[in-house]
Amino acid sequence: MNEQILVNVTPQETRVAIVQHGAVQELHIERTSTRGIVGNVYLGKVVRVLPGMQSAFVDIGLERAAFLHVADLWEHRTYNHHQSKQNGNPPPAIEKMVFEGQTIIVQVSKDPLGTKGARLTTQISLAGRMLVHLPQDPHIGVSQRIENEGEREELRAKLTRLLPENTGGFIIRTHAEEATDEELTADVNYLRTRWREMLELTRTKPAPSLIYEDLTMAQRVVRDLVSTDTQAILIDSKETLKNLLTFAETYAHETKDRLQLHQGERPLFELYNIEDELQKALGRRVELKSGGYVIIDQTEALTTIDVNTGGFIGARNFEETVFKTNLEAAHTIARQLRLRNLGGIIVIDFIDMGTEEHKKAVLNELQKALDRDRARTSVTDFSPLGLVEMTRKRTRESLAHLLCEPCPSCQGKGQVKTAQTVAYEIMREIVRESRQFNPKEFRILASPAVIDLFLEEEAQHLGMLEEFVGKPITLQVDNLFVQEHYDIILT
Numbered sequence: 001m002n003e004q005i006l007v008n009v010t011p012q013e014t015r016v017a018i019v020q021h022g023a024v025q026e027l028h029i030e031r032t033s034t035r036g037i038v039g040n041v042y043l044g045k046v047v048r049v050l051p052g053m054q055s056a057f058v059d060i061g062l063e064r065a066a067f068l069h070v071a072d073l074w075e076h077r078t079y080n081h082h083q084s085k086q087n088g089n090p091p092p093a094i095e096k097m098v099f100e101g102q103t104i105i106v107q108v109s110k111d112p113l114g115t116k117g118a119r120l121t122t123q124i125s126l127a128g129r130m131l132v133h134l135p136q137d138p139h140i141g142v143s144q145r146i147e148n149e150g151e152r153e154e155l156r157a158k159l160t161r162l163l164p165e166n167t168g169g170f171i172i173r174t175h176a177e178e179a180t181d182e183e184l185t186a187d188v189n190y191l192r193t194r195w196r197e198m199l200e201l202t203r204t205k206p207a208p209s210l211i212y213e214d215l216t217m218a219q220r221v222v223r224d225l226v227s228t229d230t231q232a233i234l235i236d237s238k239e240t241l242k243n244l245l246t247f248a249e250t251y252a253h254e255t256k257d258r259l260q261l262h263q264g265e266r267p268l269f270e271l272y273n274i275e276d277e278l279q280k281a282l283g284r285r286v287e288l289k290s291g292g293y294v295i296i297d298q299t300e301a302l303t304t305i306d307v308n309t310g311g312f313i314g315a316r317n318f319e320e321t322v323f324k325t326n327l328e329a330a331h332t333i334a335r336q337l338r339l340r341n342l343g344g345i346i347v348i349d350f351i352d353m354g355t356e357e358h359k360k361a362v363l364n365e366l367q368k369a370l371d372r373d374r375a376r377t378s379v380t381d382f383s384p385l386g387l388v389e390m391t392r393k394r395t396r397e398s399l400a401h402l403l404c405e406p407c408p409s410c411q412g413k414g415q416v417k418t419a420q421t422v423a424y425e426i427m428r429e430i431v432r433e434s435r436q437f438n439p440k441e442f443r444i445l446a447s448p449a450v451i452d453l454f455l456e457e458e459a460q461h462l463g464m465l466e467e468f469v470g471k472p473i474t475l476q477v478d479n480l481f482v483q484e485h486y487d488i489i490l491t
Helices: 074-081 083-087 149-162 181-204 217-225 238-251 253-258 274-280 318-340 356-370 399-403 419-436 448-455 459-469
Strands: 003-009 013-020 023-031 041-050 055-059 066-069 103-110 119-121 131-134 140-142 169-172 209-212 230-235 259-261 285-287 293-298 302-308 344-349 377-382 388-392 442-446 473-477 486-490
Touching (some): 003 238, 013 217, 066 103, 293 318, 356 377, 419 448, 419 459
Parallel strands (some): 003 230, 230 259, 442 473
Antiparallel strands (some): 041 055, 041 103, 344 388, 442 486
């Protein structure tokens, strides 16, 4: 048991850090004002059907309409699985299954990201401690994390024996591996009750309406993140601890003894150095213990990761240096993906290696490190250009998107024009305006760095410009201006 879960609670946000062997592995942040909606179930209204895209937009009461693709319709999946195999006919098009103005029960599978609305599904799933309930589906499945085929069949048979008739489907989670019959039965009863309550709300509430809200982050920690390796769950809020003890008593009794109140004088995240790790996770550069470093850049389309040797000179030869740096980087990259919650397409540029044996070893090390990830990942082999492409499932905003916004100075470019570039732009603008207008004077308002440049290195050029336009040019510092901003006042 070498894992600790730290829960920092304030009225405005809840932050969770998972620490293993003294190193932060995952960070989860939920803000009260922007709480995620994945897992929420809504009674929605179809506002538009797009046959060309085989999708529909559904009003669920949010600022933007949510997106429902034909593949996420439960009826479509059912037809695909059964009838298409029998008669070979394709499943019906979306316009045959939904229509504008229709009231429909939907569940959010992805939060709104950027300009995209929430992604929906009509296959409802309700997660409990041991099981996930699929009310519309009679199938009984087993989590892919339970790999032993004999154990999978044993769990499936055990649950089948406990289920009453016509109860819908269930997926057996990893927490059910050691569960007793009583615990499984309690989970089944809880989930079936929740589903009945939701159906009752659909009969009394208008569309759009929220009919089921997922658990708070603190509750999801107890339900989902606790494992056999978890030594303690430290919480710095008495009220939250009280609520979690009540929740654990009903739904996760085995975690109750691990819930503890943090009572030290130093803040919980400061004591475990989480605040420093949080700041580092927002930077581009990640230092390696060997002296090398990794550069992580997140763009709209993908994330790029570049590995460099830096000051690491190695022991015997350069090839050995490169190999050791790449091995260390593989572990660091896997940890950073979890820490920053980076998803989508990820391209990794390891340092070029000369032997296939080294490439294979680095790829195996990366895959091994990624196996600990809760999110689903897929890794390809080295491409002809020496790049490794991978994907990581994304269901919520990355840490940077959650905590940061585009820089007002550089507008998200990541760089600003130099003071000299801005000074030259100003001088060209004065020449242009001198041909259109006939002011008594040109007054330049700019940042301190640009004004300093005009007073020092560019003083001669400014004097030549003043002589060329035949008008005096004065300078004025505006401390509110960033380096790229300036104004030219004609008086």
